[in-house]
Amino acid sequence: MDAQLSELARDIDSVCRLSGEFTLRSGLIASEYFDKYRFETDPDLLRRVAEAMVPLLPSDTEMLGGLELGGVPIATMVSSLTGLPALFVRKEPKVYGTRKLAEGHEVDGLDVTLIEDVITTGGAVRNAALALRELGADVRTVVCAIDRSEPGQNLLDSIGVTTRSVLTKRMLDASRA
Known part of the structure; x- marks a missing residue:
């Protein structure tokens, strides 16, 4: 890992890793919690993550698809940079107004690269990719800030979507050593 990524991993980990008592989605209680929104709401960290994502974008990308909620600020910053x-x-189409799943321009016939904050299983990205494909988009890549998936856990390969990540769970853990 190069020095810039090592520093980014260390900085994100120090801002996002919290100690205390936290109830997890599973209902289990944990003494440590990784609050991903803390790097997404920090202008300096957000910019640094977005800058690290830019070289990971496929050259044929025509549109960036930021996934609700964490991918939206990152996609906005990457859009500004590129x-x-x-x-x-x-995650689901609105039930009122335009009833859209995706807000912004039409995607039919465009190469859309998805932008996500953290991937653990890839379930939300999988659902978004399939839904955008139904709208006519060509979705083959997701670029994420942090890939926390374990081998065999990421569902994206099964639908032909490649994951490119700035950091991995292993890199964050190594930054604390």
């Missing part, structure tokens, strides 16, 4: 338009992808 000039590529951004699209905000909901």
Whole structure:
């Protein structure tokens, strides 16, 4: 890992890793919690993550699809850095107004690269990729800030979506050593 990524991993870990008593989604109680929103709401860390994502974008990317909620600020920053338009992808279509799944420009016929904050199993990205494909988008890649998936856990390979990550769980853990 190069020095810049090592420093980014260390800085994200120090800002996002919290100690205390936390109830996890599973209902279990943990003494440590990784609050990903802390790097997404820190302008310096957000910019540094976005800058590290830019070289990971496929050259044929025509639009960035930021996934609700964590992918939206990152996609906005990457859009600002690259000039590529951004699209905000909901977990479910709105039930009112335009009833859209994806807010922004039309995606039919465009190469859309998804932007996500953290991937553990890839379930939300999988659902978004399939939904955008139904709208006519060509979705083959997701670029994420942190890939926490264990071998065989990431569901994206099964639908032909490649994961490119700035950092991994292993890199964050190593930054604390």
